[in-house]
Amino acid sequence: MRYLFEEYVFHTGRRELHRGGELVPVAPQVFDVIDYLIRNRERVVSKDDLIKAIWNGRSVSDAAVTTRLNAARAAIGDSGGEQRLIKTLPRKGFRFIGQVREAQEFASPDPGDEPESAPAVPDKPSIAVLPFANMSGDPEQEYFADGMVEEITTALSRFKWLFVIARNSSFTFKGKAVDVKEVGRRLGVRYILQGAVRKASGKVRITGQLIEAATGAHIWADKFERDMRDVFALQDEVTLAVVSAIQPKLFRAEIALAARRRPADLTAYHLYLQAIQQAVRSTRESLAEALRLVQHALELDTRFAAAAALAGDCYMENVFRSYAMDPQLERSEAVRLMRLALSLDDHDPDTLATAASISAFLVGDCEAEIEMADQAVALNPNSSHIWRRRGWVYNVVGQPEEAIRSFERAMRMSPVDPQQFTALTGMGFALIELRRFDKAIIAGQKALRHNPWYPGSYRCLASAFAHLGRDAEAREAAARMLEIDPAFTISAWIARSHLSKNAKLMIEGFRKAGLTE
Numbered sequence: 001m002r003y004l005f006e007e008y009v010f011h012t013g014r015r016e017l018h019r020g021g022e023l024v025p026v027a028p029q030v031f032d033v034i035d036y037l038i039r040n041r042e043r044v045v046s047k048d049d050l051i052k053a054i055w056n057g058r059s060v061s062d063a064a065v066t067t068r069l070n071a072a073r074a075a076i077g078d079s080g081g082e083q084r085l086i087k088t089l090p091r092k093g094f095r096f097i098g099q100v101r102e103a104q105e106f107a108s109p110d111p112g113d114e115p116e117s118a119p120a121v122p123d124k125p126s127i128a129v130l131p132f133a134n135m136s137g138d139p140e141q142e143y144f145a146d147g148m149v150e151e152i153t154t155a156l157s158r159f160k161w162l163f164v165i166a167r168n169s170s171f172t173f174k175g176k177a178v179d180v181k182e183v184g185r186r187l188g189v190r191y192i193l194q195g196a197v198r199k200a201s202g203k204v205r206i207t208g209q210l211i212e213a214a215t216g217a218h219i220w221a222d223k224f225e226r227d228m229r230d231v232f233a234l235q236d237e238v239t240l241a242v243v244s245a246i247q248p249k250l251f252r253a254e255i256a257l258a259a260r261r262r263p264a265d266l267t268a269y270h271l272y273l274q275a276i277q278q279a280v281r282s283t284r285e286s287l288a289e290a291l292r293l294v295q296h297a298l299e300l301d302t303r304f305a306a307a308a309a310l311a312g313d314c315y316m317e318n319v320f321r322s323y324a325m326d327p328q329l330e331r332s333e334a335v336r337l338m339r340l341a342l343s344l345d346d347h348d349p350d351t352l353a354t355a356a357s358i359s360a361f362l363v364g365d366c367e368a369e370i371e372m373a374d375q376a377v378a379l380n381p382n383s384s385h386i387w388r389r390r391g392w393v394y395n396v397v398g399q400p401e402e403a404i405r406s407f408e409r410a411m412r413m414s415p416v417d418p419q420q421f422t423a424l425t426g427m428g429f430a431l432i433e434l435r436r437f438d439k440a441i442i443a444g445q446k447a448l449r450h451n452p453w454y455p456g457s458y459r460c461l462a463s464a465f466a467h468l469g470r471d472a473e474a475r476e477a478a479a480r481m482l483e484i485d486p487a488f489t490i491s492a493w494i495a496r497s498h499l500s501k502n503a504k505l506m507i508e509g510f511r512k513a514g515l516t517e
Helices: 028-039 047-054 062-075 139-157 167-173 180-187 231-260 268-279 284-300 305-320 327-344 349-362 366-379 384-396 400-413 420-433 437-450 455-467 471-484 490-496 498-502 504-512
Strands: 002-005 008-011 016-019 022-024 086-089 093-096 101-103 126-129 191-200 203-212 217-227
Touching: 008 028, 028 047, 028 062, 028 093, 047 062, 047 093, 062 086, 126 139, 126 167, 126 180, 139 167, 139 191, 139 231, 167 180, 180 191, 191 231, 203 231, 217 231, 231 384, 268 284, 268 305, 284 305, 305 327, 305 349, 327 349, 349 366, 349 384, 349 498, 366 384, 384 400, 384 420, 384 498, 400 420, 420 437, 420 455, 420 504, 437 455, 455 471, 455 504, 471 504, 490 498, 490 504, 498 504
Parallel strands: 126 191
Antiparallel strands: 002 008, 002 101, 008 016, 016 022, 086 093, 191 203, 203 217
């Protein structure tokens, strides 16, 4: 949907505000404030209404609400004094009073008509979820299929790094034979998600495929079969399965695309993607290269919150892995960049999750870290990465049961994730503190099968084996860990981060395994 007022065009599907022909930069939370006020312009919106809609009902100060409203006014050329578009009604609330016209994203709903000009494909990954075909001939399944597409579209839109075409535009192709290349061109997207629904014998089978529009190449395809019981619960279940499957595929496809781009074509976003690819390798050299790339991205875009968060994360990893030449300096840089990221965008779930883990390891403000981690999963419960971060936060603050629940959720959502070893290691740490040493060993051994070069898994095994009196295996795990992290000592590990505050049994196991104090 597009809302037109004065010289402004407000695209809800694209999440863009234009003045004349120019794009107006708007922070995500400020965009949500404008969107909510415009959609509810026929009534007065109370402060409580805004808090429920924009902050999910969590406690926020009057100053926070006022700040977002002032930013919303500034974005559309209004002011608190003038109140030309957003009016404050004392002790009642706020109302959008500008004259608004509504327009669909496309002038014609017929995809066979040639549009005046196809929209440019955004620099960040973009996707359209087309209506799923009803293969059962049962009209009731039409509602189920349409509802599921809406749920998938909404779930994908929670990933702030994704540009998701609104349902109204995607549904102009409903019931029509489509050429994915043409759909991609008309909608201005890089990826198309198609699917079909068939009901038979009390079961429903859903097939899905993710296609790169420009080439027609299949990136992912799968099928899901479920009992046809509670329709809404089934929609939720399939939505989670589809989104959990395609999100990592999309991200890997984007990283591969960024790696193929010529240096002259690189943008801040593609530098950021390349930095992620380096950062996940977690070697001294790869983290240094990740920092170089992401710092370049920040030079190109000083308001790139995700890049600032990633840079902070790299510095934290340097400190935690004893790579830092000046640990105090890099610790300070990690915290500075974390705070910069939050100041730029404190409503992005990935930024919040990264900030929560940096703060947990390096700052130690338990209440704030739990709040950030919980808010991140509330904003996007479909991200295994965010659940994994939450698990580590709860490990650090000393709540191992909740850490395990988070890690299990992350692994269930993305069972083939290349980063699964970090969740398994985190689970092993939590199991040790719960004295479930046998299960900690199972988790640690699984982690090593995913990545035999990750020292955390060997630390987990050394401690768990030692607690069970399996001394030879404990010493072997400790020796393998020292091959990867030769500078490791117990005192240095304690000094690295706040993780050690609630890892008493882990440390006791290190001593039993014969590691140097």
